[in-house]
Every structure is written in C-alpha cells, then in structure tokens.
Amino acid sequence: MAKNGRLLLTGGSGMVGRNILEHPLSAEWDIVAPTSRELDLTDANAVNEYVAEVQPDLVVHAAGQVGGIQANMAHPVAFLERNTSMGRNIIMASYQSGVQKFLNLASTCMYPRAAPNPLSEDMILTGELEPTNEGYALAKIMATRLCQYIGREDEAAQYKTLIPCNLFGRHDKFDPKHSHLLPAIIHKVHLAKTNGEDTVEIWGDGTARREFMYAGDLADAVLKASGDIDNLPDLMNTGLGHDFSINEYYQTVADVIGWKGDFVHDLSKPVGMKQKLCATDRQSAWGWSAPTTLHDAIQRTYDFYLNEATK
Ligand SMILES: NC(=O)c1ccc[n+]([C@@H]2O[C@H](COP(=O)([O-])OP(=O)(O)OC[C@H]3O[C@@H](n4cnc5c(N)ncnc54)[C@H](OP(=O)(O)O)[C@@H]3O)[C@@H](O)[C@H]2O)c1
Incomplete structure (x- = not known):
C-alpha cells in the first residue's frame, strides 16, 4: 500500500500511542515513534534537532505526563510545567522546521468545571477549571491555543487539535492504584x-453517567484525521456522543x-x-463516529x- 509519508508520533509507548501503532491504517504511514529515553520532549534543543533530522510530513502529539487526581494534586508543578514544555517544544520545533501538518491530542479536562452538558468546543476558556487537575488542563489549553494561533497566522499550516473523551482499552493500566x-x-x-x-x-x-470510548476507536479517528487534516475542524471533540x-x-x-x-x-x-458528555456535532459533520460497541470494546479489553x- 502506498505510504502517506513520514509520521512522527510522540507518546508511542503510551496507551493511546500503542493503539495508534497497532491500528491497520498505521501501515499507510512510515511512522517514527521515539520513546522518552530516545527523545525527551522537555528538552527543547533535542526536540529541535530531532524534528529537523526526521523531517516528518505530519506530527501526532500523543505524549504527556498523565495521571489520576491524586498524582495531579500531589505534583501540580510537574503536571503544569512538563506538559506545557512538551507541548510548546514539539509544536514550535515542528513549525520552525516547516512541518505543515500537526495533530495535537488534548483532553476534556480543558472544559470549565461547571460547563453544561453536552460540552461543545466553544466552551473552552469560558469558566473556572476543575481545581484538582488545573495545571494539566492549563498545559493542554496552551498547546491547543498555540496550534490555533499558528493556523490563524499561517493559512498553509494545518495545526489541529482533537479533544478525546475518557478512554479505555488495550494497553490500559489495570493495577488498582493507577487504573481508571x-x-x-x-x-x-x-x-x-x-x-x-x-x-x-x-x-x-x-x-x-460517563462517556468512555474504546482507545482503538480513538486510534481510528486519529489515523483518519491524519489522512484528512485539511478538512478537520481546528478543534474537535472525539467521543461517543452518548x-x-x-x-x-x-x-x-x-x-x-x-x-x-x-x-x-x-x-x-x-x-x-x-x-460529563461531549458534543459530537463537529465530529458528525466531519463524518466519523466510533465504530466499536460497548460490549465488543469491553470484550477486547x-x-x-x-x-x-x-x-
Ligand atoms: N487515557 C485517556 O483516557 C485519555 C483521554 C483523553 C486524552 N488523553 C490524552 O492522550 C495522550 C496520551 O495519553 P495516554 O493515556 O496514552 O498516556 P500514557 O499511557 O501515560 O502515555 C504517556 C506517553 O507520554 C510519553 N512521555 C511522557 N513524558 C515524556 C517526555 N518527557 N518525553 C517524551 N515522551 C514522554 C510516555 O513515554 P515513555 O513511556 O517512553 O516515558 C508515554 O508514551 C495525553 O495527552 C492525554 O492527555 C488520554
């Protein structure tokens, strides 16, 4: 099958990244997926050099310091600082190296704590964040806005953000201390x-009520978005809609x-x-819905x- 080009995937060893790598559509790309040991995204110089060397056609940013409420509350400096630094470094290194396509993965924690359901993309920055993971959410908002500003200043740059709802699936963490x-x-x-x-x-x-999507379905959305980034809204929830x-x-x-x-x-x-439920109007207009039923998703997990x- 013809390759779409070179895709630089951050977070390839994480749950989201592994689901992207094992999805059949990943075969359409020549994927480079460094671990944090091979490329520490908090090191701006290393990221600049790496992106300039690899020259990707598209970057998918699925890395982050991710954790539950307790970890977020215990280490707010790390969650804010490391995630801000990773997002800023990979986005700016990509832009400055001439990468025209970038897919940023955000999170529904960016929505105000009191926002009404369903959560629509234009509610971001309309109210106070949930205090328990505010630092993480601020970092995600920074990366999201940076991508939007780049797209605004430079029409050729397709820097888009997906906002996935809660996920579960293969490569999840099952240890009760860390599991969702x-x-x-x-x-x-x-x-x-x-x-x-x-x-x-x-x-x-x-x-x-909670909205949990199968991580394999997020991988499906990410890879379809990767091949159709021109038509993707600059900011789009990725969820079940129910x-x-x-x-x-x-x-x-x-x-x-x-x-x-x-x-x-x-x-x-x-x-x-x-x-906590995401609006999926933009996702439906773009032409995607999650393909796996709850029963099948739980069976595979x-x-x-x-x-x-x-x-
Ligand atoms: N899981 C969910 O329910 C969910 C829901 C919505 C959005 N998301 C978003 O999806 C993304 C991935 O989440 P996940 O669940 O896959 O997390 P995860 O399983 O904890 O994986 C995190 C990934 O980030 C990488 N990473 C961490 N620090 C790094 C650094 N300094 N330099 C380079 N890479 C680094 C890790 O690499 P190493 O293993 O090599 O250290 C790992 O591959 C996050 O942005 C998250 O906000 C997740």
Missing part, C-alpha cells in the same frame, strides 16, 4: 469470578466475563459529578487483560 473506571471494574469483577464471590460493591447508586450509567458499565463487564452475582450499592461513598496485561 473501566479497567478497575474489569479487575474487580474478574477477581469476584475467580474467587467465587456472590457480590461486588459499587460506590453510590450507580446512576451517574454515555452509560456506572451500573450499565458494571453489568456489561459482568456479561462479558460471565459473572452472575449481584451488585451492592454503598450509598455512603462519593459518586462525583452526575454526567478483557482479552487483553487476560492474555497480555497479566503476563
């Missing part, structure tokens, strides 16, 4: 089945794993916000958990 909701549910229900337990506890009443209750996530995981026990709700535990993650 879906891998944590998979691990919990798997243990209940293995240990012959009849009940699994859910915090709260389980009616809070959500599921916590109870529905637990039940689907139980169906996939084949565990037949009961869920018990601990109403004394915190549940967080009632809903569970297969990964059983066959690869626990080895």
